[in-house]
Amino acid sequence: MQRKLWHRTILRSFLLTFAVVLVYLLIFIYIMQYEQQYAYANLVDGTYWVMTTITTVGYGDIVFASPAGKFFSIIVQLSGIPVVLGLLFNLLISPLLEKNIRPGMPVKISGNPSDHVHS
16 A cells, blocks of 8 residues: 555656646747747757756756746746655655664554553
8 A cells, every 4th residue: 555655656746747847848949939049949959958957957058048038947947956856855765764664663563452552
């Protein structure tokens, strides 16, 4: 049961991240077309820009010229911090914490359960 819950949480995190990246990709292409930077208004450059910006790496080889584009860049950078850290926490840190905490907790009640209840 616990494992299914963890798998659902991971799946939900990936789907949410994928949806955010997809929305950012579509906005990127729209703004690039608005700025008439047609060479970058494609899926490959858009995915590259979104992934490097959302992970706050940002190489600076593809840049927006308009205030709307620059504002969008800021939004992607700021939202990237919780997205990346959220995935990192769900994938790496949570399983380690669960593994280290679980051994100290009893799994079954030993003996007669009425012995464990005090009035």
